[in-house]
Amino acid sequence: xxxxxxxxxxxxxxxxxxxxxxxxxxxxxxxxxxxxxxxxxxxxxxxxxxxxxxxxxxxxxxxxxxxxxxxxxxxxxxxxxx
Amino acid sequence: xxxxxxxxxxxxxxxxxxxxxxxxxxxxxxxxxxxxxxxxxxxxxxxxxxxxxxxxxxxxxxxxxxxxxxxxxxxxxxxxxxxxxxxxxxxxxxxxxxxxxxxxxxxxxxxxxxxxxxxxxxxxxxxxxxxxxxxxxxxxxxxxxxxxxxxxxxxxxxxxxxxxxxxxxxxxxxxxxxxxxxxxxxxxxxxxxxxxxxxxxxxxxxxxxxxxxxxxxxxxxxxxxxxxxxxxxxxxxxxxxxxxxxxxxxxxxxxxxxxxxxxxxxxxxxxxxxxxxxxxxxxxxxxxxxxxxxxxxxxxxxxxxxxxxxxxxxxxxxxxxxxxxxxxxxxxxxxxxxxxxxxxxxxxxxxxxxxxxxxxxxxxxxxxxxxxxxxxxxxxxxxxxxxxxxxxxxxxxxxxxxxxxxxxxxxxxxxxxxxxxxxxxxxxxxxxxxxxxxxxxxxxxx
Numbered sequence: 195x196x197x198x199x200x201x202x203x204x205x206x207x208x209x210x211x212x213x214x215x216x217x218x219x220x221x222x223x224x225x226x227x228x229x230x231x232x233x234x235x236x237x238x239x240x241x242x243x244x245x246x247x248x249x250x251x252x253x254x255x256x257x258x259x260x261x262x263x264x265x266x267x268x269x270x271x272x273x274x275x276x
Numbered sequence: 277x278x279x280x281x282x283x284x285x286x287x288x289x290x291x292x293x294x295x296x297x298x299x300x301x302x303x304x305x306x307x308x309x310x311x312x313x314x315x316x317x318x319x320x321x322x323x324x325x326x327x328x329x330x331x332x333x334x335x336x337x338x339x340x341x342x343x344x345x346x347x348x349x350x351x352x353x354x355x356x357x358x359x360x361x362x363x364x365x366x367x368x369x370x371x372x373x374x375x376x377x378x379x380x381x382x383x384x385x386x387x388x389x390x391x392x393x394x395x396x397x398x399x400x401x402x403x404x405x406x407x408x409x410x411x412x413x414x415x416x417x418x419x420x421x422x423x424x425x426x427x428x429x430x431x432x433x434x435x436x437x438x439x440x441x442x443x444x445x446x447x448x449x450x451x452x453x454x455x456x457x458x459x460x461x462x463x464x465x466x467x468x469x470x471x472x473x474x475x476x477x478x479x480x481x482x483x484x485x486x487x488x489x490x491x492x493x494x495x496x497x498x499x500x501x502x503x504x505x506x507x508x509x510x511x512x513x514x515x516x517x518x519x520x521x522x523x524x525x526x527x528x529x530x531x532x533x534x535x536x537x538x539x540x541x542x543x544x545x546x547x548x549x550x551x552x553x554x555x556x557x558x559x560x561x562x563x564x565x566x567x568x569x570x571x572x573x574x575x576x577x578x579x580x581x582x583x584x585x586x587x588x589x590x591x592x593x594x595x596x597x598x599x600x601x602x603x604x605x606x607x608x609x610x611x612x613x614x615x616x617x618x619x620x621x622x623x624x625x626x627x628x629x630x631x632x633x634x635x636x637x638x639x640x641x642x643x644x645x646x647x648x649x650x651x652x653x654x655x656x657x658x659x660x661x662x663x664x665x666x667x668x669x670x671x672x673x674x675x676x677x678x679x680x681x682x683x684x685x686x687x688x689x690x691x692x693x694x695x696x697x698x699x700x701x702x703x704x705x706x707x708x709x710x711x712x713x714x715x716x717x718x719x720x721x722x
Contacts, residue, residue: 206626206627206628206655207627207655208330208655208656215333237655238625238626238627238655239616239625239627239655239656239657239658239659240625240658240659241625261329261330261331261334263311263330263654263655263656
């Protein structure tokens with residue numbers, strides 16, 4: 195039995211799944227990620243904040259689309275802790 | 277004059293160009309991204325064309341989409357504002373090759389001034405003092421050390437294709453050369469797609485002083501005096517004023533004359549800014565901004581000359597119809613940038629809705645903005661949503677008027693730089709005009 199957790203937007207901004215438009219996504223759904231590994235970015239005007247899980251986990255799904263506006267507290271990613 | 281002009285921008289500068297068009301009897305055509313469908317610049321323009329998604333790359337940086345909009349609208353010219361594509365010589369060239377007139381300097385001139393080492397040699401050849409620096413890119417740590425041996429530390433290593441302080445590293449001692457050079461090249465590659473860097477003497481406590489110039493296609497060049505933009509944080513200007521409180525009349529005349537001479541030698545056309553650093557009574561050219569700037573307002577206020585209208589008139593082939601002697605700046609003006617940023621939290625930007633927005637009014641106050649109450653500052657673009665400009669008979673009156681205007685300014689829904697500005701106006705260093713570009717870093721209490 196596993197329980198899902200969410201990673202929420204810490205601030206309003208724009209959610210990015212890639213470090214740069216021409217680069218691949220940080221992670222795909224189903225990927226194993228480590229605590230502190232970057233899974234996305236929140237861009238606010240010209241500054242960027244890393245989005246990272248607090249524990250080792252599997253990315254279940256992305257709830258926010260790449261390059262879309264998000265509010266503080268919106269769910270960005272659901273993960274399953276390992 | 278043109279019948280219609282497409283404004284390839286958003287926010288307060290797009291509104292500013294709409295206003296200039298209206299006063300000239302030109303039809304202003306706006307463009308907008310998804311998030312800006314009902315933005316102020318769209319509301320004020322005669323029509324607006326959707327050019328793509330909210331992320332700037334898909335809209336305001338998409339030159340093909342903008343040129344498509346210009347064709348759809350059947351405009352005569354394209355005004356780029358500042359930021360976005362305004363400094364792209366590729367976009368300028370694309371407009372030049374299109375049926376539309378580019379409202380700005382010729383793309384070839386932009387290209388020359390866009391490369392900082394080339395701009396420095398252009399100005400140096402015209403007899404304008406430049407910060408001592410290498411004449412070309414530096415490839416090795418030995419080259420940086422050789423330069424430092426001659427001119428001393430600190431040395432700045434800067435991106436050849438750069439600007440705005442990005443891609444710049446400061447070397448304070450010989451041991452740091454390798455690390456800083458490597459980092460500068462890495463940043464230059466990341467930001468500007470060009471790892472070339474050059475070295476120059478780093479001024480520790482400079483003032484930033486710039487000269488507004490205006491040139492037509494017929495060989496006439498005028499200046500509108502200087503602006504002092506020394507109140508910056510992380511090399512971004514926050515407060516700009518004219519005249520500079522530190523220049524004496526001789527220095528002012530020399531600076532302005534040199535700026536005109538330098539751009540004239542380069543065959544410059546349209547509005548531009550020649551930027552200098554000033555320290556210990558010496559001034560050095562740093563770069564030319566080949567576009568209208570945020571702070572053009574203070575020059576307009578003291579000279580009564582409408583720079584944005586002149587940009588359009590010059591682009592339409594008109595001749596500057598006033599001699600230099602007719603440019604007679606009166607009094608002092610100060611601009612305060614209204615940014616959706618939290619000065620209490622290291623100026624971190626914060627988007628949101630302006631649930632309350634009451635800009636100041638009254639004698640000697642000008643407000644340029646891209647929003648009205650109820651509008652949002654979106655997270656996709658710059659945090660600046662407006663500018664408050666105050667004028668006075670002298671700097672003292674302008675400062676007092678600034679305090680009054682900023683007290684009247686009410687913004688709710690996003691944090692702003694207003695409280696910061698109020699504090700600056702009570703800071704002795706600013707009042708005595710002893711501040712340099714490191715002012716914010718030097719005053720952690722602000």
